[in-house]
Amino acid sequence: MQRFILQRLLALVPTLFGISIVVFLVMRLIPGDTISAMIGTQYKLTQVQAESLRAYFGLDKSLPEQYWIWLTNALQGNLGFSVRSGQPVLGEILNRFPLTLELALGAVIVGLLIGLPVGIFSAVKRDSFLDLFGRLFSLVGLALPNFWLGTLIILVLSLYLGILPNSGNYVEFTQNPIANLQQIFFPALTLGFAFSASVMRATRSSLLEELFQDYARTARGKGLRENAVIVGHCLKNALIPVITLVGVEMGYLLGGAIVVEEVYALPGVGRLLLNGISQRDYAVVQGAVVFIAFNFVIINLLADLAYAFVNPRIRYE
Amino acid sequence: MKVTVRKKLPRLLRYPAANIGLALVATYLIVAVFAGALAPYSPIEQRARDRLQEPSAQHFFGTDEFGRDILSRLMHGATNSLRIAILAVSLATLLGTAIGMLSGYAGGIADNAIMRVMDLFFAFPAILLALSIVAALGPGANNTILAIAVVYTPIFARVARGPVLAIKEMEFVSAARCVGSKHWRILTRHILPNMVAPIIVQVSLALSWAMLTEAALSFLGLGTQPPQPSWGSMLSESRRMMEIAPWMAISPGMAIMLGVLGFNLLGDGLRDALDPRLRM
Numbered sequence: 001m002q003r004f005i006l007q008r009l010l011a012l013v014p015t016l017f018g019i020s021i022v023v024f025l026v027m028r029l030i031p032g033d034t035i036s037a038m039i040g041t042q043y044k045l046t047q048v049q050a051e052s053l054r055a056y057f058g059l060d061k062s063l064p065e066q067y068w069i070w071l072t073n074a075l076q077g078n079l080g081f082s083v084r085s086g087q088p089v090l091g092e093i094l095n096r097f098p099l100t101l102e103l104a105l106g107a108v109i110v111g112l113l114i115g116l117p118v119g120i121f122s123a124v125k126r127d128s129f130l131d132l133f134g135r136l137f138s139l140v141g142l143a144l145p146n147f148w149l150g151t152l153i154i155l156v157l158s159l160y161l162g163i164l165p166n167s168g169n170y171v172e173f174t175q176n177p178i179a180n181l182q183q184i185f186f187p188a189l190t191l192g193f194a195f196s197a198s199v200m201r202a203t204r205s206s207l208l209e210e211l212f213q214d215y216a217r218t219a220r221g222k223g224l225r226e227n228a229v230i231v232g233h234c235l236k237n238a239l240i241p242v243i244t245l246v247g248v249e250m251g252y253l254l255g256g257a258i259v260v261e262e263v264y265a266l267p268g269v270g271r272l273l274l275n276g277i278s279q280r281d282y283a284v285v286q287g288a289v290v291f292i293a294f295n296f297v298i299i300n301l302l303a304d305l306a307y308a309f310v311n312p313r314i315r316y317e
Numbered sequence: 318m319k320v321t322v323r324k325k326l327p328r329l330l331r332y333p334a335a336n337i338g339l340a341l342v343a344t345y346l347i348v349a350v351f352a353g354a355l356a357p358y359s360p361i362e363q364r365a366r367d368r369l370q371e372p373s374a375q376h377f378f379g380t381d382e383f384g385r386d387i388l389s390r391l392m393h394g395a396t397n398s399l400r401i402a403i404l405a406v407s408l409a410t411l412l413g414t415a416i417g418m419l420s421g422y423a424g425g426i427a428d429n430a431i432m433r434v435m436d437l438f439f440a441f442p443a444i445l446l447a448l449s450i451v452a453a454l455g456p457g458a459n460n461t462i463l464a465i466a467v468v469y470t471p472i473f474a475r476v477a478r479g480p481v482l483a484i485k486e487m488e489f490v491s492a493a494r495c496v497g498s499k500h501w502r503i504l505t506r507h508i509l510p511n512m513v514a515p516i517i518v519q520v521s522l523a524l525s526w527a528m529l530t531e532a533a534l535s536f537l538g539l540g541t542q543p544p545q546p547s548w549g550s551m552l553s554e555s556r557r558m559m560e561i562a563p564w565m566a567i568s569p570g571m572a573i574m575l576g577v578l579g580f581n582l583l584g585d586g587l588r589d590a591l592d593p594r595l596r597m
Contacts, residue, residue, distance in 0.1 A: 018437040029453040139334075143578035145529055147536045148552060148570030155559055155566055255442025259533055274537060277452040289449045293441045 004308055008301055019293045020074065024067050027286045035059065038083060038280045079287035084279050089287035093269055097291075099170050100268035102180075103260065104253040106188025107195055108246060114192070115199025116242075122200065123207035123238075124230060134200060141197025146256055150190040150263035157186070170267055187264045191256050195249050202245045207238040240311050247303015251296040258292075322513050328590035335586020341579025348392050349399040358386035360393035361544040369562045378568040381551075382558055387565065390546035391572050397541050398548055398576070401458055402527035405465035410520055412466070413473020418504055418512075420474065421481030432478065435471040443468050447530055448539070456539040464534070465527050476519045480512035514591035521587055525580030532573045548573045 035053050039045060045053070054060050058069055073080070079089040122134030157163050173180040210216060211234050219229045258270030265271075269288055276284030329335050348355060364384035372379040378387035420431040438446065450464035484490060485508065493503050534540035535549030543550060548569040555565035 014433075015437070015440055018433075019440050022437055022441075023449065026449050026453050029450070031455065139578060139581070140574070143525075143574045143581055145532060145536075145570065145573050145577070147533060147549075148566075148573060151552060151556060151559075151566050151570065154556075155563055159560060159563055252442050255444040258444065258448065259537065262537060273448070277448070277539070285449070285452055289441075289445060292445055296442055296445075297440050 001308065005305060008304055012297065012301060015297055016294060019297065020071055020290060021067070023286060023290050023293065024070060026289075027282060028063065030282070038282065074290070079290070080283035082276075082281050082284050084281050084284075089283050090291075092272060092284065093287060093291050096267055096269045096272050098172065099184075099266060100254065100257050100261070100270060102173065102184055103187055103191060103257050103266070103268060104250060106184050107192030107253050107256075108250055110188050110192030111195035111199050111249070112246070114196035116203055118196070119200040119203025120207060120230075120235070122204045123211065126208065134204065138197040138200045138204075141194050141200070144194065146190050146194060147259050147263050149193055150187070150260055153186050153190060154263070183266075187260050187266060190263065191253055191260045194256075195253060198245060198249060199242060202242050203238065206241045207234060210234040210238045213237075240307070243310060244303060244307045247300060247306060250303070251299045254292050254296055254299070322517070322591060325514075325591050329586050332586045332589055334582050335590070338579050338582025338584075338586055341575055342583050345395060345576050345579060346399070349395040352392040352396045356386075356389035356392040358389040360385065360390045360546045369558070371562075372564055379562065379564040381554065381565055382562070387551070387568055390551060391548070391568055394546040394548045394551060394569070395572070395576075397458065397545060398528055398531055401462050401465070401531045401541070402524050405462045405527050405531075406469065406520060406523045408462070408466035409469035409523065410473050410516065413470040413475075414477040414516060416470065417474035417477030418481050418508065421478035422485055422500070422504055422508070424482075424485075428478075432474070435474045438468070438471040443526075444530065444533060447534065448537070451534055451539045456542060458541050458545075461531055461534050461540045465530050468530075469523050469527070472523070473516070473519060476515050477512060480515060481508055484508050484511050518584055518588040518591060521580050521584035525577045525584065528573065528576050528580065 035045070035050055035057070051060075058066055061069070070080075077090055079093070081087065082089055082092060085092065118134045118137060122131045125131050171179045171183060207230075211230070213234075216229055216234055219233050220226070224232070257268060258273060260266075261268040261270040262274055269292060273285060273288035273292075276282070276288060329339070362385065364380075367376070367380045367384035367386075369382055370376050370380040370384075376386050376388065378391065380386055381390070416431060416435070420428045420435075441449075446468050447461075447464040450467055451460050454460040454463065490503060490507055493507050498507075531540050531547070532549035532552075535547040536553045538550070538553065540549055541547035551569040552566060552573075555562070555569065558565050
């Protein structure tokens, strides 16, 4: 296992390096002059002003030089400064990251709480009315855009129930757990709904496969009750692919959080990124994209390790 | 093998879910293509007198804050959404399949290098990558097409490479090589026709994802730009009017969901009909 972990950690280095190159190059796709793009059309800069700003941001240097400066700074924890707020980008991201992480974790919990039981019942009662409901749920869940679900939830809460989720001022969990959970519940439900459909699908198909394995038949043959066969034998094996799914989807939930934070006006990293885009604050955009991508890769790594831990065959492949 | 795909396609009709998918996709295509003729009103013409009308016989899904007919906007929104999805997925299919085939056929260091570069794109959540590209290039329909195509190219490269690795070792390919066929001819005449099935399945699933991404980007104000209608931007506009015109939020979301559902069901059906081994 140690060798496997070491291998995976080493493989992480070129990936992270590659991400930094991709993000750096994508941000250089900005058409025309970055300085005028940042300033917008309201102000007109003189030649000298534009030159000095370009020199200030290091844009007068060659691309490899710019990349090297950015990379060495980033490795020292310096992702630059926000043009709008004047604050260090990394600080702004770290201030907002707990919310995004909490939202993604909340979505995982919601997804598992809904998806696992529906998937299990659907597999155990195959071809029943319950199974049909479960499969319909998964189809709709996968097609339902989270920004529409969020909009509908807000509509019902505000229009018909008269409770508008207060999301403007985020209350940290450590400050007031109840207020925090109240604030995060509906966004986590919105983000986790499609995930619960994936969990349901994976649980159903993997449990169905296990229910017909030889070992399940043997367990039934020796007189075990069906519930004991399902819980004690089949479910353990059936959950292995679900663990991988949780890992992979957890990373995608970080992406989905960008949209959900916007729907509920939650001040997370996603919203910081969107504000950065609309305000043409490219240091913030670049920093937030790198930060989310890094977390995505690290979560995938943890999922791989968890998978190898519960399924020893993987380690020897 | 082309013949086999053609032979296997009618199997699609055996799956009830795939039939529903086919019906949804067909409806969506007809509305998108004939929106100009089918829509009762102009999608962008503003009529102050008709502002915020509830759904009625005159305006089936009501009107928005500028008095524009929501049904007409939905129909023209289908055209925009379909145009973006089809162009983006075509670009990704052509580019991704070519890269995957060349990479798999070449093998060795070239294959390894190309696929590692492709892997890099998997290190981003898809929506984040699309968002970054549109952020850099600027909002708009064309940049949305480009962004979705870039995100989906590596997926097609991966889907195309797998079969090539297996097919290039087969006897009929060796035979073709022995009779002096050029690499290009082997790739296009012998290998490509044998890997159509997984690509068709992927195209259908990619279209659903492309629709969803276009809607998400437009919802965030980065995709299709006003006054052109897009389901995503219509939803975004509805949020400002939520308390006085809740109907504005219902139909665009429903349209996105049914379109995505249609392509998903069709994709699942195609997979079951063409390549049952891939079934989940």
